[in-house]
Structures are given as C-alpha cells and as structure tokens.
Amino acid sequence: MNRFWEKVKTKNILVIVLAVFIGIQFYRPEIKQKPITGEIHVPSDVRAILQRSCFDCHSNQTDLKWFDQVAPAYWLVTDHIKKGKEGLNFSEWDQLASPAQNAKLWEAFNQINLKAMPLKSYELLHPEAKLSENDIRILKNYVTSLAPKQKPDxxxxxxxxxxxxxxxxxxxxxxxxxxxxxxxxxxxxxxxxxxxxxxxxxxxxxxxxxxxxxxxxxxxxxxxxxxxxxxxxxxxxxxxxxxxxxxxxxxxxxxxxxxxxxxxxxxxxxxxxxxxxxxxxxxxxxxxxxxxxxxxxxxxxxxxxxxxxxxxxxxxxx
The missing domain is CATH 3.50.70 (Chalcone isomerase)
Incomplete structure (x- = not known):
C-alpha cells in the first residue's frame, strides 16, 4: 500500500515538474535582431576566430543552437547576448572611431588572454568556440600590429x-x-x-x-x-x-x-x-x-x- 502511494506521489511530482518546465518555455525575453551597420574588417584568419568564438554574443549575427533556446538556458543566453553587445558589437564597428576600435580589440584580446572569454559556461556547450594557443597567437600578432610605428616624430x-x-x-x-x-x-x-x-x-x-x-x-x-x-x-x-x-x-x-x-x-x-x-x-x-x-x-x-x-x-x- 505504501509503495502504491509512493508511486502516486512520485508521478505527481514528475507531472508538476513537467508542467513547470513547459510553462517556463512561454516566458521568452526578446533578443532584438538589429541590422549590421558596419562589419569589422580584419584579416580572414582573425575574422574566422572572432566569428567562431565571439560573434554569438558580440554581434548582430547571433546563431542560437536548439539547446540555447530551451528555458532556463535561454534566459541565461539572452542576458549574455544583451550584456555582450552593450560592451562590444562587431556588427556596429563603424560607430567607433579608429582609436576606439583598436582599444576595443586590445581589451577583447586581454580578456581572451586571461581566459575570461569566451565564458566557460558557453564553451561547455559550444566546444568549437574554445580558442587554441595558435588562435591566441594569431590574435596577439594582429593586435600588436595595430600599434603606432615608433619613430622620431x-x-x-x-x-x-x-x-x-x-x-x-x-x-x-x-x-x-x-x-x-x-x-x-x-x-x-x-x-x-x-x-x-x-x-x-x-x-x-x-x-x-x-x-x-x-x-x-x-x-x-x-x-x-x-x-x-x-x-x-x-x-x-x-x-x-x-x-x-x-x-x-x-x-x-x-x-x-x-x-x-x-x-x-x-x-x-x-x-x-x-x-x-x-x-x-x-x-x-x-x-x-x-x-x-x-x-x-x-x-x-x-x-x-x-x-x-x-x-x-x-x-x-x-
């Protein structure tokens, strides 16, 4: 008899959990799709790295996978995209003056070099975003090349x-x-x-x-x-x-x-x-x-x- 009620109780809990899971799917904060006003122009190998590891949260070219769109993961993704584009948006690169563009790239590389970006939680579900030592070397060489040439002036x-x-x-x-x-x-x-x-x-x-x-x-x-x-x-x-x-x-x-x-x-x-x-x-x-x-x-x-x-x-x- 006790086993019967335990099964009923377990079944009810599962039904409630399923109902809650289905219900939260209807709360979906909007990810605003803005146009690309001015893309970043960098060497092809640099762009490939940025596109693979950065664009989902730092551009207007977000490519959500099916698992990104399941709540509550979707809520976290939405927040990351919102904050990411507020700080750096490669699709609105024309809105920055050249010195500001260089500064943004330097700061981005600094975050990457310190292993703070991409976020570990993002890498876990998007292993292709993880940067290799060669990727980091390519980015460093490019950012370093932006430095003004030092000469008598x-x-x-x-x-x-x-x-x-x-x-x-x-x-x-x-x-x-x-x-x-x-x-x-x-x-x-x-x-x-x-x-x-x-x-x-x-x-x-x-x-x-x-x-x-x-x-x-x-x-x-x-x-x-x-x-x-x-x-x-x-x-x-x-x-x-x-x-x-x-x-x-x-x-x-x-x-x-x-x-x-x-x-x-x-x-x-x-x-x-x-x-x-x-x-x-x-x-x-x-x-x-x-x-x-x-x-x-x-x-x-x-x-x-x-x-x-x-x-x-x-x-x-x-």
Whole structure:
C-alpha cells in the first residue's frame, strides 16, 4: 500500500515538474535582431576566430543552437547576448572611431588572454568556440600590429612642448578652476602628482606610456603585503602619456592623454565590486562617460582579475 502511494506521489511530482518546465518555455525575453551597420574588417584568419568564438554574443549575427533556446538556458543566453553587445558589437564597428576600435580589440584580446572569454559556461556547450594557443597567437600578432610605428616624430615633440607651455600658463596666470567631476560623482584628484609610483603598464594598441600612482593607503598596503583585498581608502591614479621618440632615439613621455582613478570603498561602491572608477581626458580633464553607468565598462574590463580584487597590475616592492 505504501509503495502504491509512493508511486502516486512520485508521478505527481514528475507531472508538476513537467508542467513547470513547459510553462517556463512561454516566458521568452526578446533578443532584438538589429541590422549590421558596419562589419569589422580584419584579416580572414582573425575574422574566422572572432566569428567562431565571439560573434554569438558580440554581434548582430547571433546563431542560437536548439539547446540555447530551451528555458532556463535561454534566459541565461539572452542576458549574455544583451550584456555582450552593450560592451562590444562587431556588427556596429563603424560607430567607433579608429582609436576606439583598436582599444576595443586590445581589451577583447586581454580578456581572451586571461581566459575570461569566451565564458566557460558557453564553451561547455559550444566546444568549437574554445580558442587554441595558435588562435591566441594569431590574435596577439594582429593586435600588436595595430600599434603606432615608433619613430622620431617632431610633430609629437612640438605638440608636447606646446601643451606644456599651455599648462604652465594656466597654472601661473589663471585662478584655480572648479574640479571636474565624473557623472558618478567622483571628482578629479590633482594630488595624485605627489603620490608614489605603484606600477607601470603598457598598451600595445595606442602607443602610450602609463604609470600607476598610489595614495598613502595604497603604498602602506603594498609594504605590508595586504593587497588582496586592498583596504578601503586605497586610490590608484593611472596616468597615460603619448609615447614619443626624439631624434636621438630616446623614448620619453609626450603629451598628457588621460588619468584614470580606482577608489576602494566597499560600501559606497558595492554595486561595482567595491571600486569606484573615473576617467578624465586631455589637459582639459573632460570626464569620460555619457551616463553614470560608464563604470560598468570598467568592471567588465577588470572582471578577469576578480581573484586579485579586480586589480590588474602587481605593485612594485617598496
């Protein structure tokens, strides 16, 4: 008798599970199919890799397999496609200026090289998307080829000298202006010029030299090897200059390009993994971002380093 009721109970549970499974298939968030406005033009071997491993989530040419369209997997796929195209869309490549295109490719390669992309969950069901060492080498060679050719450039030297003269004039004549502020409320911090260098980094795609400075809290954490996680109050300033070569072949910093800040406050910036981001461009210190959501771009770029408190570069020992 007990076995009979157990069978009935099991059957009822299976019926309920089946009914729920069928029911959820009717909730299907829309994947908007937009037109291709401007495709990326790269060598055929590079395009083949991008198309195989990236296009499903980063283009308007999504090719869903039958198992991608079964809920709840479909919900996850839809979310990945939405977020993927917001950060990088190879089908709307014409909407980016050439320097921005190179920067996007560099960031994409960085994610691939750090094994953060393609997503492991995607590779599991799409094994053809997994990149081989040869694939990665092809992408690296192409991205590296985009770097400006370094040679003596009197125009860059002249631009740097002109910028330096303008900055000196502003500092000696004009009153101190109000500090520019990013849309997320973070203001430019001029005191970074008095901080100590923490590390350096390079960008092969745009020919810039970059130094990362840290405030006193960052320096103290470095000395005490307490950098994972970094303590609240830590601030980094990553400063980028144009790289120039003078007539003697010396490589030096040229015109100021931008300064980026990472500010650690685990409560205030909880929605972006405890870090606040801001970027100020050119000597005019124009805040980056069209909306306050620009910080999502930053956290997406730093996500491969989640096990290192989202910080890419290792500090220099002090």
């Amino acid at each position: 009197t125009a860059k030297v002249s631009a740097y000298n002109k910028q330096l003269q303008q900055i000196n004039t502003i500092h000696t004549v004009a009153p101190k202006p109000q500090l520019p502020t990013a849309l997320n409320g973070i203001s430019y911090i001029p005191d970074y010029k008095n901080w100590k260098p923490i590390s350096s980094t390079e960008r092969l795609d745009n020919g810039t030299m970059r130094i990362i400075f840290g405030n006193d809290i960052a320096v103290k954490a470095t000395k005490e090897h307490k950098t994972n996680p970094w303590p609240d109050g830590t601030i980094f300033a990553k400063v980028a200059w144009e790289q120039i070569i003078d007539s003697d072949g010396n490589v030096t910093t040229g015109a100021f390009k931008q300064v980026e800040y990472m500010i650690k406050d685990s409560k205030k910036f909880a929605s972006t993994k405890g870090w606040g981001w801001a970027r100020f461009l050119s000597p005019k210190l124009e805040p980056y971002g069209k909306t306050a959501d620009f910080a999502n771009e930053c956290i997406s770029c730093h996500r491969p380093m989640k096990d290192n408190d989202f910080v890419f570069t290792s500090p220099i020992n002090h």
